Amino acid sequence: xxxxxxxxxxxxxxxxxxxxxxxxxxxxxxxxxxxxxxxxxxxxxxxxxxxxxxxxxxxxxxxxxxxxxxxxxxxxxxxxxxxxxxxxxxxxxxxxxxxxxxxxxxxxxxxxxxxxxxxxxxxxxxxxxxxxxxxxxxxxxxxxxxxxxxxxxxxxxxxxxxxxxxxxxxxxxxxxxxxxxxxxxxxxxxxxxxxxxxxxxxxxxxxxxxxxxxxxxxxxxxxxxxxxxxxxxxxxxxxxxxxxxxxxxxxxxxxxxxxxxxxxxxxxxxxxxxxxxxxxxxxxxxxxxxxxxxxxxxxxxxxxxxxxxxxxxxxxxxxxxxxxxxxxxxxxxxxxxxxxxxxxxxxxxxxxxxxxxxxxxxxxxxxxxxxxxxxxxxxxxxxxxxxxxxxxxxxxxxxxxxxxxxxxxxxxxxxxxxxxxxxxxxxxxxxxxxxxxxxxxxxxxxxxxxxxxxxxxxxxxxxxxxxxxxxxxxxxxxxxxxxxxxxxxxxxxxxxxxxxxxxx
Ligand SMILES: *[C@@H]1O[C@H](CO)[C@@H](O)[C@H](O)[C@H]1NC(C)=O
Ligand SMILES: *[C@@H]1O[C@H](CO)[C@@H](O)[C@H](O)[C@H]1NC(C)=O
Ligand SMILES: *[C@@H]1O[C@H](CO)[C@@H](O)[C@H](O)[C@H]1NC(C)=O
Ligand SMILES: *[C@@H]1O[C@H](CO)[C@@H](O)[C@H](O)[C@H]1NC(C)=O
Numbered sequence: 001x002x003x004x005x006x007x008x009x010x011x012x013x014x015x016x017x018x019x020x021x022x023x024x025x026x027x028x029x030x031x032x033x034x035x036x037x038x039x040x041x042x043x044x045x046x047x048x049x050x051x052x053x054x055x056x057x058x059x060x061x062x063x064x065x066x067x068x069x070x071x072x073x074x075x076x077x078x079x080x081x082x083x084x085x086x087x088x089x090x091x092x093x094x095x096x097x098x099x100x101x102x103x104x105x106x107x108x109x110x111x112x113x114x115x116x117x118x119x120x121x122x123x124x125x126x127x128x129x130x131x132x133x134x135x136x137x138x139x140x141x142x143x144x145x146x147x148x149x150x151x152x153x154x155x156x157x158x159x160x161x162x163x164x165x166x167x168x169x170x171x172x173x174x175x176x177x178x179x180x181x182x183x184x185x186x187x188x189x190x191x192x193x194x195x196x197x198x199x200x201x202x203x204x205x206x207x208x209x210x211x212x213x214x215x216x217x218x219x220x221x222x223x224x225x226x227x228x229x230x231x232x233x234x235x236x237x238x239x240x241x242x243x244x245x246x247x248x249x250x251x252x253x254x255x256x257x258x259x260x261x262x263x264x265x266x267x268x269x270x271x272x273x274x275x276x277x278x279x280x281x282x283x284x285x286x287x288x289x290x291x292x293x294x295x296x297x298x299x300x301x302x303x304x305x306x307x308x309x310x311x312x313x314x315x316x317x318x319x320x321x322x323x324x325x326x327x328x329x330x331x332x333x334x335x336x337x338x339x340x341x342x343x344x345x346x347x348x349x350x351x352x353x354x355x356x357x358x359x360x361x362x363x364x365x366x367x368x369x370x371x372x373x374x375x376x377x378x379x380x381x382x383x384x385x386x387x388x389x390x391x392x393x394x395x396x397x398x399x400x401x402x403x404x405x406x407x408x409x410x411x412x413x414x415x416x417x418x419x420x421x422x423x424x425x426x427x428x429x430x431x432x433x434x435x436x437x438x439x440x441x442x443x444x445x446x447x448x449x450x451x452x453x454x455x456x457x458x459x460x461x462x463x464x465x466x467x468x469x470x471x472x473x474x475x476x477x478x479x480x481x482x483x484x485x486x487x488x489x490x491x492x493x494x495x496x497x498x499x500x501x502x503x504x
Contacts, residue, residue: 059148068129091177094125194488201439223297234312253313431457
């Protein structure tokens with residue numbers, strides 16, 4: 001997920017606008033929208049088939065006969081007749097072959113002689129159901145439609161491929177697609193024997209203050225008090241300068257292209273949001289072997305400066321590579337400029353931001369806001385959820401007012417049940433350092449739906465194969481999951497209602 005969006009980021013992506021005069025203006029947004037990581041070698045043998053399945057544009061309107069083609073990837077190299085079907089469900093990203101060529105799902109599917117499939121979510125990647133992303137065309141983008149696509153996909157594929165006609169389906173998803181597989185088991189339990197839901201947020205919420213709380217906790221725990229203290233003090237110093245109406249140091253240290261205009265609240269929020277931004281990606285995809293928090297913290301602490309704000313600004317300018325001749329465009333206007341555009345080949349569509357942001361406005365909220373009262377909180381109070389609500393309003397034809405967004409979020413929780421999903425056979429996993437975890441179920445849903453919290457793990461960090469690098473808790477979790485899936489498959493076989501379909 002995009003993190004701030006939902007679910008999902010690692011490195012700061014710097015975007016260059018060439019509209020500048022004497023220097024290059026950088027508008028920096030950390031991009032968390034990406035496919036879940038699979039940090040292990042991936043074999044390159046060409047065994048992946050790509051396919052397209054015809055889907056209804058509107059699964060809920062019998063009078064709408066428009067169609068589109070949904071992309072999927074498939075690996076059948078280990079399939080034997082009747083073997084299970086493992087579907088890794090794509091979320092708000094472009095699918096790629098890695099997930100069905102390696103990783104824990106791959107290992108389980110191979111060991112069970114199963115088929116592996118990776119589905120692409122409508123409106124993402126190459127699955128483009130509408131001519132462009134103008135507001136009127138966004139209406140068919142929602143999880144209700146995506147789950148119905150998946151339901152039809154399963155039925156259709158079983159009809160098409162004789163070896164899997166009587167096979168059982170195991171769904172796997174992570175982040176937003178973890179949400180999808182959990183809710184699929186609620187809506188379409190007849191179509192899957194069980195689901196592994198990784199790092200899934202289930203409670204829609206506008207003011208997602210918990211996200212940066214977890215980021216604060218992880219930075220302090222992993223990076224140490226020196227690091228988190230420096231971040232906290234730097235942001236406090238910035239906030240004090242803003243409060244005192246003296247922004248000259250901020251303009252200079254952060255190399256702002258245009259001086260900070262305190263009468264423009266959106267610019268102030270935008271600056272503070274960007275300044276806190278890099279830590280979200282580091283924590284969300286933290287991996288201890290790659291020292292994703294340790295190294296940046298060591299760099300920050302090592303800077304010899306007269307004040308914390310000076311050290312922090314130096315660290316940030318290095319990270320964003322804003323050096324001499326470059327400036328940082330913090331303005332809300334620059335953001336709007338980058339994020340506008342409604343064509344499939346516009347950056348905002350290719351990066352999948354326009355689609356995902358729309359889903360947050362129309363379904364989930366999940367705005368990673370500042371202002372927590374928690375004593376460990378290090379990011380101040382200068383980027384409230386109102387800032388993100390403004391994006392909803394400005395990027396989609398002024399349709400989304402705060403009231404409409406709040407109503408959309410309520411609708412999602414009414415339909416899907418928030419933290420009380422009525423599901424069976426869903427195995428949930430979360431990481432202690434995953435900022436998304438507070439929006440998920442962190443307890444067993446019921447006897448058939450266990451949940452595990454993995455210490456010091458982050459978002460979607462359990463996708464990879466069992467290895468010597470796994471902490472004991474992680475290894476145990478992966479082994480137990482395999483046993484749970486074996487049990488689900490046996491039960492599905494036993495409970496097969498159609499005697500014709502029973503395996504012999
Ligand atoms: C799959 O089988 C191999 C070989 O028996 C074994 O090493 C591996 O741990 C198994 N993987 C899983 C997920 O059970
Ligand atoms: C800050 O400066 C602005 C414009 O110069 C002025 O209108 C405002 O009253 C000042 N606020 C404070 C707290 O000094
Ligand atoms: C603003 O702050 C800077 C350093 O932070 C200081 O040198 C300067 O005197 C201040 N200006 C005013 C008008 O207070
Ligand atoms: C940091 O700066 C102080 C004062 O300028 C200096 O004495 C000290 O040697 C510097 N430390 C490092 C590690 O550069």
